[in-house]
Amino acid sequence: xxxxxxxxxxxxxxxxxxxxxxxxxxxxxxxxxxxxxxxxxxxxxxxxxxxxxxxxxxxxxxxxxxxxxxxxxxxxxxxxxx
Numbered sequence: 001x002x003x004x005x006x007x008x009x010x011x012x013x014x015x016x017x018x019x020x021x022x023x024x025x026x027x028x029x030x031x032x033x034x035x036x037x038x039x040x041x042x043x044x045x046x047x048x049x050x051x052x053x054x055x056x057x058x059x060x061x062x063x064x065x066x067x068x069x070x071x072x073x074x075x076x077x078x079x080x081x082x
Contacts, residue, residue, distance in 0.1 A: 006046050014044035014059070021066055028076055032069030036062050 018041035025033035040062040042048070043055060050058075070076075 009046060011044050011046040015041050018044060025066075025070070028071065028079060030070050033066050036066040036069055040066065 018037050022034060022037040022041065025031075025037055040059060043058050043062065048055075071079075
């Protein structure tokens with residue numbers, strides 16, 4: 001029995017982008033961004049089938065939440081100085 005192979009699509013690039021964002025958020029200890037990027041990674045998985053623009057709306061929502069959950073620049077500079 002052969003397994004159905006999923007073709008390499010944009011989903012994997014989006015999952016990689018979410019993983020990079022996850023590691024950046026973990027580096028800065030931005031927990032809201034960690035949760036948002038995890039949601040982005042999960043929704044980008046190719047086995048999750050949404051019909052219509054639902055997936056795009058949720059991915060954009062998680063991307064916006066990721067940006068707003070980051071700390072201010074002064075906090076990031078203080079973390080990097082330590």
